[in-house]
Amino acid sequence: MSTDTTTKDSTEYTRALLTTAEPRRRRTDRIMAGLIWSAFALAMIPLVSLLWTVLFSGAGRMSVDFLQYSMRGIFGGDPSGGIYHAIMGTLIITGCATLISVPIGILVAIYLVEYGRGPLARAVTFFVDVMTGIPSIVAGLFAVSLFTIFFGPGARFGLIGAVALSVLMIPVVVRSCEEMLKLVPNELREASYALGVPKWLTIVRIVLRTSVAGLTTSVLLAVARVIGETAPLLVAVGVTDSINFDPSEGRMMTLPVFIYRQYSQGQAPCREDQVNCVADIALQNAWGAALTLIAIVMILNIAGRLVNRWFAPKTR
Amino acid sequence: MAQRIDVKDVNIYYGDFRAVEGVTMTVDPKSVTAFIGPSGCGKSTFLRTLNRMHEVIPGAYVEGKVELEGVDLYGDDVDPVAVRRNIGMVFQRPNPFPTMSIKDNVLAGVKLNNRKISRSDADYLVESSLRGANLWNEVKDRLDRPGSGLSGGQQQRLCIARAIAVKPQVVLMDEPCSALDPISTLAIEDLIQELKKDYTIVIVTHNMQQAARVSDRTAFFNIAGTGKPGKLIEMNDTATIFSSPAEKATEDYVSGRFG
Amino acid sequence: MTTTDSPPAPVAPVRRRRSSGDTERGFSRTFRWIATGAGALILATLAAVALFLIVRAWPAMTASSEALAEAVPRYPDDTSFIAYVGPLIFGTLLAAVLALLIATPVAMGVALFISHYAPRRLAQALGYLVDLLAAIPSVVYGLWGFTVLAPVLAPLWTWLNNWFGWFPLFAGDVSPTARTMATVAVVLAVMILPIITAVSREVFLQTPKLHEEAALALGATRWEMVRTAVLPFGQSGVISAAMLGLGRALGETMAVLMILSPGFLYSFKILQAAQQQTIAAYIALDFPEASGLAVNALIATGLALFVITLAVNMAARAIVARRKEFSGAN
Numbered sequence: 024m025s026t027d028t029t030t031k032d033s034t035e036y037t038r039a040l041l042t043t044a045e046p047r048r049r050r051t052d053r054i055m056a057g058l059i060w061s062a063f064a065l066a067m068i069p070l071v072s073l074l075w076t077v078l079f080s081g082a083g084r085m086s087v088d089f090l091q092y093s094m095r096g097i098f099g100g101d102p103s104g105g106i107y108h109a110i111m112g113t114l115i116i117t118g119c120a121t122l123i124s125v126p127i128g129i130l131v132a133i134y135l136v137e138y139g140r141g142p143l144a145r146a147v148t149f150f151v152d153v154m155t156g157i158p159s160i161v162a163g164l165f166a167v168s169l170f171t172i173f174f175g176p177g178a179r180f181g182l183i184g185a186v187a188l189s190v191l192m193i194p195v196v197v198r199s200c201e202e203m204l205k206l207v208p209n210e211l212r213e214a215s216y217a218l219g220v221p222k223w224l225t226i227v228r229i230v231l232r233t234s235v236a237g238l239t240t241s242v243l244l245a246v247a248r249v250i251g252e253t254a255p256l257l258v259a260v261g262v263t264d265s266i267n268f269d270p271s272e273g274r275m276m277t278l279p280v281f282i283y284r285q286y287s288q289g290q291a292p293c294r295e296d297q298v299n300c301v302a303d304i305a306l307q308n309a310w311g312a313a314l315t316l317i318a319i320v321m322i323l324n325i326a327g328r329l330v331n332r333w334f335a336p337k338t339r
Numbered sequence: 340m341a342q343r344i345d346v347k348d349v350n351i352y353y354g355d356f357r358a359v360e361g362v363t364m365t366v367d368p369k370s371v372t373a374f375i376g377p378s379g380c381g382k383s384t385f386l387r388t389l390n391r392m393h394e395v396i397p398g399a400y401v402e403g404k405v406e407l408e409g410v411d412l413y414g415d416d417v418d419p420v421a422v423r424r425n426i427g428m429v430f431q432r433p434n435p436f437p438t439m440s441i442k443d444n445v446l447a448g449v450k451l452n453n454r455k456i457s458r459s460d461a462d463y464l465v466e467s468s469l470r471g472a473n474l475w476n477e478v479k480d481r482l483d484r485p486g487s488g489l490s491g492g493q494q495q496r497l498c499i500a501r502a503i504a505v506k507p508q509v510v511l512m513d514e515p516c517s518a519l520d521p522i523s524t525l526a527i528e529d530l531i532q533e534l535k536k537d538y539t540i541v542i543v544t545h546n547m548q549q550a551a552r553v554s555d556r557t558a559f560f561n562i563a564g565t566g567k568p569g570k571l572i573e574m575n576d577t578a579t580i581f582s583s584p585a586e587k588a589t590e591d592y593v594s595g596r597f598g
Numbered sequence: 599m600t601t602t603d604s605p606p607a608p609v610a611p612v613r614r615r616r617s618s619g620d621t622e623r624g625f626s627r628t629f630r631w632i633a634t635g636a637g638a639l640i641l642a643t644l645a646a647v648a649l650f651l652i653v654r655a656w657p658a659m660t661a662s663s664e665a666l667a668e669a670v671p672r673y674p675d676d677t678s679f680i681a682y683v684g685p686l687i688f689g690t691l692l693a694a695v696l697a698l699l700i701a702t703p704v705a706m707g708v709a710l711f712i713s714h715y716a717p718r719r720l721a722q723a724l725g726y727l728v729d730l731l732a733a734i735p736s737v738v739y740g741l742w743g744f745t746v747l748a749p750v751l752a753p754l755w756t757w758l759n760n761w762f763g764w765f766p767l768f769a770g771d772v773s774p775t776a777r778t779m780a781t782v783a784v785v786l787a788v789m790i791l792p793i794i795t796a797v798s799r800e801v802f803l804q805t806p807k808l809h810e811e812a813a814l815a816l817g818a819t820r821w822e823m824v825r826t827a828v829l830p831f832g833q834s835g836v837i838s839a840a841m842l843g844l845g846r847a848l849g850e851t852m853a854v855l856m857i858l859s860p861g862f863l864y865s866f867k868i869l870q871a872a873q874q875q876t877i878a879a880y881i882a883l884d885f886p887e888a889s890g891l892a893v894n895a896l897i898a899t900g901l902a903l904f905v906i907t908l909a910v911n912m913a914a915r916a917i918v919a920r921r922k923e924f925s926g927a928n
Contacts, residue, residue, distance in 0.1 A: 037342060037408035037508075040425050041417045045452075048420075052819035059715050062707025063724070066795075069788045070731050073742045130636035138633055147637040149915060150644050156842065156911030157647065157904070158849020160878045164885075164900040168650040176893065190643065197640070223629035251735020254851035254878065258885045279737045279852075286741055286856060306745070313738045320733050395814055397718045424817025434808035438830035447826060448816035498812070505816060 074317075081314025084307045090315070094264035094276075100291035100300035106312050108266040109281035112181070113316075115270050116260065116277055117250050119185035120192055125242055127189075128196025129231075135197070136204040137226055154194040162190040163255030179261040181270030184277070187255035195245040203237030204230060236334035243327035247320050253279035278316045285309040342408045342508040342539055343368045344389060349403035350568075351384055351393060358384050360568040362403075364558060366509075371531060371540045373550035373577065376560035377592065381569025382543050383431075383513050385560070389541065390426035390511055391419040407508070424452060426509040427502035432518045433494035435486030435501070442482040444497055445469060448505040464504055472500035473530050492523020499530065503538070510534060512542040516549065528553050547593055551581050559589045648904070655898035661891060669891035671884065672862065682895075683902055685862045689874035690903065693779060693854060694847035696868065697786035702840050704787070705794035712795075713802035714824060725799065732792035740856030743785040744777070748857065751784065752776035755869045770867035777859040779868035785853045790843035797842060801835030802828055834917055841914035848907050851878035877903040 092105030166187035207230050215225040261274040288305035344366040351359040359381035366372045374382040387393040388401050405412045435444045445465045469475040474496040516524040531553050544550050558574040573586050584590045667673045712725045759772040809827040860875035877899045
């Protein structure tokens with residue numbers, strides 16, 4: 024019954040309609056799809072090249088000694104130096120910055136989510152965003168200017184760098200913690216209020232407890248973000264070849280600054296008969312430190328994501 | 340212009356989930372066919388397979404044959420883009436492009452197909468399409484204003500104008516009135532009656548009175564339970580479906596006992 | 599009883615209405631003040647950054663050009679402070695704008711790839727790969743740009759110079775080491791790619807399904823669907839994303855410092871060495887050795903950088919905020 028009213032002509036006509044590939048449109052579609060795929064491929068080239076170079080060039084320098092010695096008393100092409108002082112400096116300064124940034128950042132996030140309304144909250148939201156765009160070197164100049172007032176010009180120590188990093192880190196912490204606190208369902212807060220729990224206890228015991236995994240992730244990612252900062256530490260903490268554990272006294276080396284420092288050393292002058300002299304040791308040191316730094320950053324990133332995946336309460 | 344659709348043993352899947360199974364039907368040209376049935380019975384899903392919009396959803400695919408005048412829409416040499424141009428679609432909620440003026444909305448499909456259209460041709464097409472959608476008198480003075488400024492019913496007629504401006508063979512409507520007030524609904528129903536002179540029209544509706552008012556033939560879909568595939572229960576002249584259906588389920592549904 | 603008197607909202611709302619703070623007792627009130635104080639601290643910090651920079655920059659901005667010439671290395675004789683900062687601002691803007699021109703089209707392509715082209719299951723993982731680019735420290739980019747990228751690009755720059763030397767950007771004597779603005783721009787483009795991609799991707803993903811389906815149902819190909827529905831919808835988002843990227847590129851220090859062979863000219867010759875310098879790299883290079891008035895002069899250039907980036911970022915955020923209001927109203 025259905026096919027007898029369908030004539031051969033109309034079938035042919037319809038077939039022509041449905042199979043006419045308009046070559047130009049189809050070509051445009053293909054070309055654009057190709058361009059979009061290649062944009063992604065293009066973006067991957069630097070990533071792959073960079074990671075491969077760091078791994079390949081850094082692995083050669085990597086050794087237990089390299090991680091355990093400082094550069095104190097190392098001159099020229101002597102390959103027996105290490106990055107211990109820089110690793111320690113990075114951990115101490117970033118640790119101090121984290122200690123400053125996390126309480127402030129989480130409190131600001133609490134303010135924005137739990138209390139924020141009116142012009143002050145709007146201003147804080149807006150300027151937190153603006154603050155994420157402060158150039159890192161400006162943060163360094165600010166910290167130096169601040170401490171110059173109390174300690175006079177030429178003061179260089181770890182805490183100045185920590186303050187500079189905090190200026191960069193706080194907005195990052197606020198932004199991501201705010202997102203995490205917003206995920207806590209309102210019903211939980213109301214249930215707590217209904218039990219007669221005061222607001223601050225509700226925030227501490229319910230809101231923060233519920234979002235603790237998310238907050239940890241936020242903090243880890245924020246640390247990963249600032250741990251590679253170079254410019255502010257270059258101007259605020261200076262450089263040294265020795266181990267220094269005291270952030271309130273004296274210059275400190277950090278991994279990023281160490282990389283820059285070694286890079287700017289250039290080739291070491293080695294005589295032909297000289298043993299224990301590697302001409303491009305500085306560059307090798309730089310790559311070794313770069314590998315260490317990237318490893319730390321990646322571990323923080325992965326740890327952050329795993330924390331969130333494993334410990335996040337099922338809120339949705 | 341209007342063309343017939345023959346559906347043979349169609350199963351529709353979302354990934355592993357079989358949403359609709361075993362549908363065989365014929366949609367006559369120059370008539371209105373209505374799909375009715377309870378929520379989730381797969382009538383909208385089935386409608387979307389008629390112009391290959393179903394496969395836009397990731398993981399979705401179709402088994403069986405859907406023939407337009409004997410040409411399988413899912414054949415290897417068929418271009419899904421050409422299918423959608425020849426089988427227009429109007430959605431549940433009006434969706435004019437917010438960044439385009441009323442005029443550009445009507446021309447949106449045409450500009451895709453044939454970039455070089457002369458000004459006078461474009462003006463003529465805009466007017467005839469808007470007249471075809473019973474909207475011309477209401478918007479002729481503000482063709483350059485954004486389409487999102489119109490009322491819901493006007494927006495939906497704008498979408499119909501946009502669909503018929505491409506000169507399709509078939510127009511599919513997925514609950515076109517469900518987001519509209521009764522007066523706008525009436526305007527759309529009148530429009531459907533006029534459109535069926537030129538097009539094959541398939542309409543999905545929740546509203547049985549609407550199906551009874553506008554359609555020539557009606558198909559009833561049902562679902563055995565959640566997680567089960569939807570099925571075509573019966574299809575017949577609208578009058579028969581509403582007065583003396585062959586199946587008990589159809590009778591229960593049209594008499595308002597469930598759904 | 600003490601807190602929310604608004605109807606319960608299912609999705610966590612940003613702001614809940616409260617009657618007044620008077621119902622809070624005991625530590626709740628203290629806690630409220632602590633949190634509010636932390637919020638105010640943000641504003642205070644930003645104000646302090648501006649204030650300290652101005653205070654410390656002031657001596658340099660008011661000093662005579664003779665005094666400056668004596669104290670600041672590379673200070674041109676008999677010039678005002680503006681003439682001294684001018685080329686640095688020019689170099690900063692040139693580097694950032696070039697980076698933006700390279701990065702934006704690629705970032706839009708990558709964002710579209712992740713939002714509309716990549717297989718759904720892979721899209722998230724691929725997006726994470728792009729985000730990895732943002733996790734790499736800038737000093738490592740500098741090292742990589744200097745040792746790997748510059749040698750690769752050198753022949754390309756020579757070729758550009760040979761064939762398109764008539765175009766002002768590609769004129770001049772091409773540098774054999776490629777430690778030039780062109781290479782810097784490429785590295786900066788890679789560095790700002792993730793942020794532009796991330797913001798654009800979010801906007802593209804928000805394109806209403808309705809509009810995409812409307813385009814497809816009219817017989818649009820995938821690209822035509824993107825052009826009719828996705829791009830117009832995401833336009834303002836892409837603009838603000840690009841401005842955020844611009845802000846990043848303006849303040850980037852290490853990559854420029856390590857790659858660029860600096861000069862202090864108003865020069866568009868991006869293939870020639872020793873032509874331009876950016877503010878950030880200039881500060882990082884000279885600050886460790888500077889003393890006295892030279893420090894003030896460097897901080898003054900830093901103030902200029904701060905003002906520029908602040909303006910760019912505020913503009914970008916304002917666009918984003920306005921966009922949010924619009925989409926909220928619909």
